[in-house]
Amino acid sequence: MLTLDRKTETRNVADAQLAAGGGRIVELDGDADWREAEAEIAGAVRVDIRFPKFNDGRGFSLATQLRERAGYTGKLRAVGDLIPDQAQHLIRVGFDDVDPDRKGLEADWARARTRFAHAYQPGRGNVTPLFRHRHKRPEDDLAALNARYRDMTPQDILRDAIRNEWVGKVAIMSSFGAEAAVGLHMIAQIDPATPVIFLDTGRLFAQTEQYQRQLTEQLGLSNIRLLKPDAEEVASEDSDDRLWRRDPDACCALRKVRPLDEIIGDYDALITGRKRFHGGGRMSLPVVERINGRIRVNPLANWDAAAIEDYFQRFDLPRHPLTDMGYASIGCWTCTAPVQADGDIRSGRWLGQSKTECGIHTPAQVAAE
Structure with missing residues (x-):
């Protein structure tokens, strides 16, 4: 057994109880449900959590x-x-000590303990335990999350995000587009009450609105958060309904970015359906990233078109009506076209323009002072 932190009052009491042959020890597997374990650990002086493999982050x-x-x-x-x-x-x-299966690494553990001296302690007065800052992760923890999720399936990533990592503070953003059914089906299997953020820009295809209703009912999704642009802002900034042609970035900001900004503070993490095979800036997409201070989880980042198609077929999921007409990526009707034979999956978006993203997945541009 190797100690990770200095002795605290709580640990001193626990050690004394154990040394005297008293106190109860509870053993839990890493995949245990904390809600079920809550009653079991009541009154325990020590809880042992087992890690079956070093890359199993549960x-x-x-x-x-x-x-x-x-x-x-x-x-x-x-x-x-x-x-x-x-x-x-x-x-x-919040671990106090570690009992690793791999022996002979005591010196390495000692060096690691010296490098990372801060440890969990119960709060006293105005003192805040370090673990309470877990949603304001520095970049090294962002890397740790990506390492932890690297070999997980999208379903396991979603399960961990919803049930463990950001309980009650996570939502999925969905366009109800060509591939949306895959991620939404996974969510429905885990918790159909997970908030689904749907941006109704006022420029959606009628087929998308129909598909949204169909998927919501078929999958049993019970918490759709429908966002719309502010009517007064639309009247002021797009009175002739031509803003999309004059300034597509301003149109996306009006109809998508700002409505999302209104509610984004309700969540610590947002789940997206983006994937690397979509190309462009998405080719280097990590599973977990931070955009404008908020965590984004991209559980399908590693999947390719074949994996998406296989999932559709395996679960007999309904297709977006426009996919049969050559639409591979579907947004507003004003800025979406069918993909040509030699085009990539997103080449029908903002056709003929350099624009490739609407803005909800890109960092805000801050003007230099």
Whole structure:
């Protein structure tokens, strides 16, 4: 057993109880549901969380939930296939010590402990435990999330995001476009009450509106957040309905970016359906990123067109009516065209222009002072 932090009052009491042969120890697998574990850990002086493989990050999520959601202040021990490089994250989510299966690395663990001295402690007065800042992650934690999700399936990423990492503070954005049914079906299998943000720009195809109603009913989605542009702003900025032609960036800002900005503060993380095979700036898309200070989760980033097609067929999902007419990526009717034979999947968007994104997935441009 290797200690991760300095002795705290809570740990001293727990150690004394255990040394005297008293106190209860609870063992949990990393994939345990924290809600079910809450009653089991009540009164326990130590909880051991098992990591079956070093790249299985579910134990980190469970530790965070036990600390933050269940309010557990006793000792947490990480047990299993762990490596010293994980010391920082173990400390950050609230572990006190670690019992790794891999032996002979004591010196490496000691160096890691020295490098990452901050540890979880129950708050006293105005002191805030470090783990409570988990949604304001520095870049190293963003990298840790990407490493953790790297070998997970999209379903497992979504399950972790919804049930563990951002419980009650995560939503999925959906255009109800050509590929939308895949991600929405996955969400429906996990929690159909997950908020689905749908931007009705006032310029959508009638077929998209029909498809949105069809998918919502068929998948049992129960929490659609319909966003529309402000009517007064539309009347002022697009009185002739030609803004899309004069200034497409301004039109997207009016009808998509600003409506989303109104509610984005309700969530710590937003899920998208973007994928690397879409090309352009999406070719280097990470699974987890931060845009304008907010986390974006892209569980399908690694999937290609064949994987999407396979999922549609496997679950017999309905298709967007316009896909049979050559529309591969579907937005507003004013700025969407069928894809030509030699075009990539998004080549029908803003045809003939350099514009490739609407703006909801790109960092805000801040003018230089």
